[in-house]
Amino acid sequence: MKKANAAIGFIGIGVMGKSMAEHILDAGYSLLVYNRTKSRADELAERGAVWKDTVAEVAKEADMIITMVGYPNDVEEVYFGNNGILSNAKPGTYVIDMTTSEPSLAKKIYVEAKNKGICSLDAPVSGGDVGAKNAELTIMVGGDKEDFENVLPIFEIMGKNIVLQGTAGAGQHTKMCNQIVIASNMIGVSEAMLYAKRAGLDPETVLKSISAGAAGSWSLSNLAPRMIKGDFEPGFFVKHFVKDMSIALAEAEAMGLRTPGLQLSKYLYDEIMEEHKGDKGTQILYELLDK
Amino acid sequence: MKKANAAIGFIGIGVMGKSMAEHILDAGYSLLVYNRTKSRADELAERGAVWKDTVAEVAKEADMIITMVGYPNDVEEVYFGNNGILSNAKPGTYVIDMTTSEPSLAKKIYVEAKNKGICSLDAPVSGGDVGAKNAELTIMVGGDKEDFENVLPIFEIMGKNIVLQGTAGAGQHTKMCNQIVIASNMIGVSEAMLYAKRAGLDPETVLKSISAGAAGSWSLSNLAPRMIKGDFEPGFFVKHFVKDMSIALAEAEAMGLRTPGLQLSKYLYDEIMEEHKGDKGTQILYELLDK
Numbered sequence: 001m002k003k004a005n006a007a008i009g010f011i012g013i014g015v016m017g018k019s020m021a022e023h024i025l026d027a028g029y030s031l032l033v034y035n036r037t038k039s040r041a042d043e044l045a046e047r048g049a050v051w052k053d054t055v056a057e058v059a060k061e062a063d064m065i066i067t068m069v070g071y072p073n074d075v076e077e078v079y080f081g082n083n084g085i086l087s088n089a090k091p092g093t094y095v096i097d098m099t100t101s102e103p104s105l106a107k108k109i110y111v112e113a114k115n116k117g118i119c120s121l122d123a124p125v126s127g128g129d130v131g132a133k134n135a136e137l138t139i140m141v142g143g144d145k146e147d148f149e150n151v152l153p154i155f156e157i158m159g160k161n162i163v164l165q166g167t168a169g170a171g172q173h174t175k176m177c178n179q180i181v182i183a184s185n186m187i188g189v190s191e192a193m194l195y196a197k198r199a200g201l202d203p204e205t206v207l208k209s210i211s212a213g214a215a216g217s218w219s220l221s222n223l224a225p226r227m228i229k230g231d232f233e234p235g236f237f238v239k240h241f242v243k244d245m246s247i248a249l250a251e252a253e254a255m256g257l258r259t260p261g262l263q264l265s266k267y268l269y270d271e272i273m274e275e276h277k278g279d280k281g282t283q284i285l286y287e288l289l290d291k
Numbered sequence: 292m293k294k295a296n297a298a299i300g301f302i303g304i305g306v307m308g309k310s311m312a313e314h315i316l317d318a319g320y321s322l323l324v325y326n327r328t329k330s331r332a333d334e335l336a337e338r339g340a341v342w343k344d345t346v347a348e349v350a351k352e353a354d355m356i357i358t359m360v361g362y363p364n365d366v367e368e369v370y371f372g373n374n375g376i377l378s379n380a381k382p383g384t385y386v387i388d389m390t391t392s393e394p395s396l397a398k399k400i401y402v403e404a405k406n407k408g409i410c411s412l413d414a415p416v417s418g419g420d421v422g423a424k425n426a427e428l429t430i431m432v433g434g435d436k437e438d439f440e441n442v443l444p445i446f447e448i449m450g451k452n453i454v455l456q457g458t459a460g461a462g463q464h465t466k467m468c469n470q471i472v473i474a475s476n477m478i479g480v481s482e483a484m485l486y487a488k489r490a491g492l493d494p495e496t497v498l499k500s501i502s503a504g505a506a507g508s509w510s511l512s513n514l515a516p517r518m519i520k521g522d523f524e525p526g527f528f529v530k531h532f533v534k535d536m537s538i539a540l541a542e543a544e545a546m547g548l549r550t551p552g553l554q555l556s557k558y559l560y561d562e563i564m565e566e567h568k569g570d571k572g573t574q575i576l577y578e579l580l581d582k
Binding site: 103126127128131137138140161163165166170173174176177178179180181182183184185186187188189191192193194195196198199200201202205206208209210212213214215216217218219220222236248251252255256257258259260261262264268289291 | 394417418419422428429431452454456457461464465467468469470471472473474475476478479480482483484485486487489490491492493496497499500501503504505506507508509510511513527539542543546547548549550551552553555559580582
């Protein structure tokens with residue numbers, strides 16, 4: 001794809017999607033954008049992105065379409081709906097779902113796309129709001145090697161650690177591995193920070209000791225400081241994390257895999273959802289356990 | 292303490308203790324060693340350490356005594372037994388318990404030591420066998436600031452991240468925070484690696500994607516590769532981890548703190564203990580869940 005005449009469509013301008021789309025725009029590509037709530041695309045439009053009123057319009061005009069929507073249902077609708085991508089994209093178009101979604105759905109998109117001469121990759125990301133802002137996302141990709149190589153320059157605009165994990169669905173499966181690790185780790189990080197507080201320690205000084213050692217993790221370094229400050233604003237939404245864990249649990253169950261940590265985490269975050277705090281950041285688990 | 296005439300006693304020559312004692316010897320200090328199983332001190336003796344037949348002999352002759360034993364009961368005996376440290380050490384001696392042990396016991400040692408003019412610090416470590424070998428341990432210290440500053444040069448021989456966390460017991464409490472984080476994270480890491488295998492992914496390629504992102508942790512980088520290879524040899528013993536978690540659970544309960552992740556982890560590692568695998572490394576949780 002040459003920049004001069006390549007148009008990239010971006011569907012889904014959320015916390016992450018907006019930063020990602022900005023980087024593509026900054027790299028000099030024509031950007032066509034669609035979002036369910038139009039106002040969220042205003043800033044991008046001011047910076048030169050072209051607003052499209054429907055997914056179909058984006059699909060018809062773009063040479064590559066990136067989707068970054070909320071839930072598997074949204075992915076399903078955007079790809080398979082009457083005015084969706086697969087009914088409207090030209091043969092030869094690249095479609096890349098960067099939403100964290102179901103591995104089985106990624107495979108379904110791939111097969112249907114292939115039938116129409118469309119190249120499909122599943123490419124969910126990790127790294128949260130900060131990673132998206134700094135173009136340092138981890139991108140986990142499933143699909144054909146040739147397609148991956150052709151799209152790599154675009155991935156490199158948004159991320160740093162970009163790995164082809166296997167055939168269609170492998171990107172989503174890898175993202176599930178990522179979320180499974182985080183699910184249990186969030187519990188440990190929350191419990192430890194509460195323990196520190198109740199033991200009369202200074203939690204920030206505790207972090208100086210434990211962040212660099214065997215307990216060290218991204219969550220401990222990045223989310224524990226927010227917990228301590230009582231900052232529960234979303235880097236990563238509780239409601240999205242619950243969605244991811246639901247997918248992972250269903251997949252694990254289908255594999256006959258024992259995942260007590262994932263189950264416990266899902267149970268705790270469901271409690272947070274019941275408190276209507278799905279729009280908070282995942283670090284709010286700290287607050288739930290502080291009771 | 293001047294090297295020329297300072298004798299350091301080291302009690303407890305286990306996986307960690309041996310490396311730590313070696314570094315002190317290499318730094319040029321006189322080293323007096325005692326261990327329940329004498330043969331474990333043979334190599335140190337060949338390198339110039341002086342074997343002592345009892346804790347009391349070490350205590351009488353050393354200017355500073357480091358203890359790195361197994362369980363709180365061992366700590367209790369080594370410090371408070373008839374032939375223990377506190378009955379035999381000279382006033383002005385520094386006693387430093389680097390065993391992971393009970394915060395309340397650390398306070399008890401401190402008070403009793405203070406009564407006898409002995410300076411006590413609790414200074415448990417993190418970083419495992421590799422950290423001990425490379426003199427890169429994290430050392431979490433509780434006690435008086437002046438004592439901490441006097442002992443710091445010795446800590447710096449064994450570790451890199453050395454922080455005074457507060458008064459007596461604060462080192463142990465900080466170590467509990469460390470273990471609480473690890474307890475849940477080990478579950479997530481194990482589940483994710485098993486998920487990767489069952490989903491038909493290449494677990495090592497998955498690690499390339501997820502180790503650097505929001506799921507990244509010391510355990511994921513250092514223990515997941517051992518899980519994948521089926522290497523369950525101890526860096527950190529299951530039996531010691533179970534001991535640590537028991538202490539943390541008791542403390543958390545006393546604080547009225549909800550620790551479902553810690554409870555779950557303790558439950559799972561108890562299953563491993565029932566399989567008589569307490570001498571394996573903590574990464575063996577992977578094997579338990581692979582059923």
